[in-house]
Amino acid sequence: MMNRFENFTTAFVQQIGKKEGPVSPVMINSASFGYGDSETGEGIFEGSVKKPLYARVGNPTSGQLEQILASMDGGIGAVAAASGMGATAMATLSLLKSGDHIISIGGLFGGTYSYFTETLSRFGISTSFFDVDELEAIEGAIRDATKIIFLESVGNPNMRLPDIKAIAEIAGTHGVVLIVDNTITPLSIAPLALGADIVVYSTTKIITGNASSLGGAVVFRPICEGDDKFKGERYGDVHPFIKKMGPMALIANAKKRALRDFGMSANGFGSYLTLLGLETLPLRMDRVVSSVEKVANALYEAGFVINHPSLSTHPHHERYRTQFGKGCGTLLTIDMGSKERAFEFLNRSALVTITANIGDSRTLGLHMASTIYRDFDESTREFLGITPGLIRISIGLENPDDIINDFITARG
Numbered sequence: 001m002m003n004r005f006e007n008f009t010t011a012f013v014q015q016i017g018k019k020e021g022p023v024s025p026v027m028i029n030s031a032s033f034g035y036g037d038s039e040t041g042e043g044i045f046e047g048s049v050k051k052p053l054y055a056r057v058g059n060p061t062s063g064q065l066e067q068i069l070a071s072m073d074g075g076i077g078a079v080a081a082a083s084g085m086g087a088t089a090m091a092t093l094s095l096l097k098s099g100d101h102i103i104s105i106g107g108l109f110g111g112t113y114s115y116f117t118e119t120l121s122r123f124g125i126s127t128s129f130f131d132v133d134e135l136e137a138i139e140g141a142i143r144d145a146t147k148i149i150f151l152e153s154v155g156n157p158n159m160r161l162p163d164i165k166a167i168a169e170i171a172g173t174h175g176v177v178l179i180v181d182n183t184i185t186p187l188s189i190a191p192l193a194l195g196a197d198i199v200v201y202s203t204t205k206i207i208t209g210n211a212s213s214l215g216g217a218v219v220f221r222p223i224c225e226g227d228d229k230f231k232g233e234r235y236g237d238v239h240p241f242i243k244k245m246g247p248m249a250l251i252a253n254a255k256k257r258a259l260r261d262f263g264m265s266a267n268g269f270g271s272y273l274t275l276l277g278l279e280t281l282p283l284r285m286d287r288v289v290s291s292v293e294k295v296a297n298a299l300y301e302a303g304f305v306i307n308h309p310s311l312s313t314h315p316h317h318e319r320y321r322t323q324f325g326k327g328c329g330t331l332l333t334i335d336m337g338s339k340e341r342a343f344e345f346l347n348r349s350a351l352v353t354i355t356a357n358i359g360d361s362r363t364l365g366l367h368m369a370s371t372i373y374r375d376f377d378e379s380t381r382e383f384l385g386i387t388p389g390l391i392r393i394s395i396g397l398e399n400p401d402d403i404i405n406d407f408i409t410a411r412g
Helices: 006-016 038-048 062-075 084-093 109-121 135-141 162-174 233-262 267-276 281-301 317-323 339-348 378-382 399-411
Strands: 077-081 101-105 126-130 146-150 178-181 196-203 214-220 331-335 364-367 390-394
Touching: 006 062, 006 281, 038 317, 062 077, 062 214, 062 267, 077 233, 084 109, 084 178, 084 214, 084 233, 101 109, 101 135, 109 126, 109 146, 109 364, 109 378, 126 135, 135 162, 135 178, 135 196, 146 162, 146 233, 214 233, 281 331, 281 399, 339 364, 339 399
Parallel strands: 101 126, 101 146, 146 178, 178 196
Antiparallel strands: 077 214, 196 214, 331 390, 364 390
């Protein structure tokens, strides 16, 4: 069977390696860059000279990573960040001000939920939350102050699948920016092709794939003067960037209105490690997607309470089959019924690494209610799908049969 991500394998290897000089990516970790003469320095700051200014707003090694990630998603460009949350903060803060409103859809990573409800709320930015299938309510919640519709390509950890194209159509009709967190499904899902405006990643996860580098990235679609979504007053702050930078306006807006002042910048060494992981992403994604389906179905047959859309019992199984033909990443969840049984299972497993990360070469697991979601109230946990015995599993590169046997043994 051909690798389902075969069309990316040649491009990644060829773009990351070099034919002449150093074959491995060149790691530039300098914090500052000499301009040579004052005229060049003026041109760099003015934007007419395309040379490094200062590492807080760009690094040559990160620039190579940005170019490849933008190509991967069909974007006009990307900006690397220090972490996935840094990427989310950059994408959102570059568009928001006090009094603005966000619509957030579906299951949500705990850090993102806290960012919306605790941090942004302190600055007068409100968020409304909806399930992925509440399309009428989502559309009805849009108001003049609504600047962003935000969703995850796969609910983490509730494993619900959004109809991204339908939500993009709602966002387009009302002239609202759609941001998709595609961390779990790089290569599998192409949010920009489905109508999204901005894509965010935690590259720490499957893109790097080995827990060696904390990082994030934001990928942008091109816009131009007169773009229907940006021509009105809702995004008046972006208009100067459209006039000056044309299709690159969202990138310039993100760098000047977020990256420059908040400093969620990637570093050269982190980007170098991410590039090394990116070379093998298509191979690892194909392996993991196959393994997740096999493990989910085998454990379901063995009597585990499994949540994964490949199962016919999942409410979004048909959507998985028709819209997620290349899989939905590394995750599945197991509900052991109680915290005590969840702890016993995780502690007995010989293969699971207990950690808050996902998308690693190793199989990872974590009890949700006692860790990431421990400070959330009961109603919030219920909305996000966090039950007392819920374990999030991120399947790794091990033999799936070994994972299945280990889990059955660990259950006792």
